[in-house]
Amino acid sequence: MVSATLIFVIGAIVAIYYYFSKRDKRMSKYPPGPMGIPILGNALQLGKEPHHTFIKWSKKYGKTISVQLALDRCVVLNDLKMIRDMFNETAFSGRPQNELFLALSGGNYGVLNSDGPTWESQRRFTLRHLRDFGFGKNSMELLIMEEVREMIEWMKNEEGHPLSLNRKFSLAVLNSLWQIVSGKRFDQKDTTLNDLLDSTTKTFNEVSSNGILIFAPWLSKYFPNLSGHNKINWAVKQLVTFFRKTVEDHKDSDPDQDQPENFIEYYMKEIKKTNDPQSTFYKENGMKNLIAVVGDLFQAGSETTSTTLAWAVLYLLREPETQKKLQAEIDSVIGKSRNPTLADRPDMPYTEAVIMEVLRYSSLVPTGVFHRTLFDKEMHGYFFPKGTWIMPNLYAVHHDKEIWGDPENFRPERFLKDGKVVSKPEAFLPFVVGKRACIGETLARDSLFLFMASIFQRFQILPDPSNPKPTIQPGFGFLLAPKPFTVILKDRLEA
Numbered sequence: 001m002v003s004a005t006l007i008f009v010i011g012a013i014v015a016i017y018y019y020f021s022k023r024d025k026r027m028s029k030y031p032p033g034p035m036g037i038p039i040l041g042n043a044l045q046l047g048k049e050p051h052h053t054f055i056k057w058s059k060k061y062g063k064t065i066s067v068q069l070a071l072d073r074c075v076v077l078n079d080l081k082m083i084r085d086m087f088n089e090t091a092f093s094g095r096p097q098n099e100l101f102l103a104l105s106g107g108n109y110g111v112l113n114s115d116g117p118t119w120e121s122q123r124r125f126t127l128r129h130l131r132d133f134g135f136g137k138n139s140m141e142l143l144i145m146e147e148v149r150e151m152i153e154w155m156k157n158e159e160g161h162p163l164s165l166n167r168k169f170s171l172a173v174l175n176s177l178w179q180i181v182s183g184k185r186f187d188q189k190d191t192t193l194n195d196l197l198d199s200t201t202k203t204f205n206e207v208s209s210n211g212i213l214i215f216a217p218w219l220s221k222y223f224p225n226l227s228g229h230n231k232i233n234w235a236v237k238q239l240v241t242f243f244r245k246t247v248e249d250h251k252d253s254d255p256d257q258d259q260p261e262n263f264i265e266y267y268m269k270e271i272k273k274t275n276d277p278q279s280t281f282y283k284e285n286g287m288k289n290l291i292a293v294v295g296d297l298f299q300a301g302s303e304t305t306s307t308t309l310a311w312a313v314l315y316l317l318r319e320p321e322t323q324k325k326l327q328a329e330i331d332s333v334i335g336k337s338r339n340p341t342l343a344d345r346p347d348m349p350y351t352e353a354v355i356m357e358v359l360r361y362s363s364l365v366p367t368g369v370f371h372r373t374l375f376d377k378e379m380h381g382y383f384f385p386k387g388t389w390i391m392p393n394l395y396a397v398h399h400d401k402e403i404w405g406d407p408e409n410f411r412p413e414r415f416l417k418d419g420k421v422v423s424k425p426e427a428f429l430p431f432v433v434g435k436r437a438c439i440g441e442t443l444a445r446d447s448l449f450l451f452m453a454s455i456f457q458r459f460q461i462l463p464d465p466s467n468p469k470p471t472i473q474p475g476f477g478f479l480l481a482p483k484p485f486t487v488i489l490k491d492r493l494e495a
């Protein structure tokens with residue numbers, strides 16, 4: 001009874017809010033979109049694959065559309081120019097301060113989910129000091145290759161029988177980043193961490209499939225089980241405990257030492273020397289930001305590159321001719337007797353084009369990470385009120401017929417011109433663009449190159465006869481990941 005009254009009162013507030021907001025003349029320039037229902041707006045119409053629903057709606061309302069997600073206004077950009085131009089503007093550099101998104105950061109802390117001055121200072125510091133500790137340097141290549149070697153050894157032992165690689169790359173890819181962040185690497189046999197990754201990913205995917213927690217977190221409090229609130233709380237607790245412990249493991253390191261050995265130690269030194277209570281590095285505030293940044297790097301660095309590698313294996317399994325061409329380039333530039341290096345990259349345009357096509361075709365983060373409008377802003381004839389969420393439909397851009405001609409085909413050649421890779425294609429946005437663009441792009445692309453060149457140099461990836469053409473229909477989740485599939489490895493050195 002209490003819940004019904006509450007829902008009625010909230011419905012009335014939303015209706016009044018709508019009425020008055022429509023009176024603002026500028027709202028006539030607010031993008032059009034489908035009608036929703038009271039209270040939940042369009043939240044229940046998004047379906048299991050919102051990126052496809054948005055493409056369908058864009059045919060009726062135009063490429064820039066509005067949707068009402070419970071109490072939040074949201075504009076979906078299915079248009080390349082709008083994404084490129086808007087994401088370079090400070091006005092659109094915020095993040096929704098939504099309970100679910102903030103749960104892992106503990107509030108407006110860190111880089112990934114924060115905004116305003118906290119985000120500016122934490123992003124600047126994180127970028128600068130990840131570089132100091134190896135990002136984009138030779139030392140990073142050595143760290144990645146250490147993981148590649150271990151992976152190839154493991155694969156060698158698993159040759160000849162059906163093998164699942166879906167989740168195998170997570171720790172291998174995370175380790176090079178983690179050495180820079182905390183000075184440690186994870187053992188592949190560390191079942192605790194593998195289990196933590198598995199169970200939390202599963203929980204987030206399950207919960208994001210009902211959407212209520214994202215769009216109406218206030219409602220979930222009244223239905224904690226049904227909405228997934230309890231499940232997500234459990235997953236968040238596990239992860240935050242792990243992030244906090246990672247930081248606490250460094251608390252005995254000497255902050256006065258001249259040469260901190262990793263990012264966490266350097267950050268602790270910064271906290272120690274900060275005297276300005278307004279600073280985001282000051283005392284307790286500094287610790288909260290540090291724990292959130294560690295969590296951001298863990299989340300952003302583990303499942304993204306590793307899932308892209310899993311897609312690469314799946315596509316090349318289904319496209320044996322592309323696999324052969326890739327191996328022909330590897331054989332002619334590197335041969336079979338030495339390891340690939342990043343210096344080989346300029347001579348390997350086909351490999352580069354395959355990686356780009358994997359990133360385009362899979363569109364791992366289909367609707368990007370949501371932005372938020374920090375103040376009222378007009379742009380290209382549209383009006384965006386303060387607080388509006390902005391969703392870039394990267395999948396729509398990557399699969400736009402007008403841009404790519406045949407987006408439905410996996411065809412790396414689209415990224416080649418006169419035998420060279422097309423540099424920075426306008427519509428290639430896996431890492432997005434502008435002020436909040438991914439800070440891990442270089443690491444991700446270096447890792448993808450070294451892992452792919454090394455794996456396909458050594459192994460031919462063959463179908464498992466019990467399921468020779470696994471589906472490319474992704475499982476449901478915030479990240480598009482392949483459904484479990486198996487392959488058979490054949491050592492090319494023994495051929």
Ligand code: HEM
Pocket residue numbers: 111112113123177296297300301302304305308364365368369370430431432433435436437438439440441443444
């Ligand atoms: C294939 C791999 C990856 C893909 C496809 C990817 C994609 C993305 C996307 C779509 C965003 C959102 C950008 C926006 O808000 O407009 C993002 C942000 C971010 N990524 Fe990545 N990412 C990858 C790997 C990594 C790695 C390895 C790291 C580790 C350093 C990383 C760290 C971050 C961080 C910290 C942000 C938040 C930036 C901010 O809010 O200012 N990413 N990434």
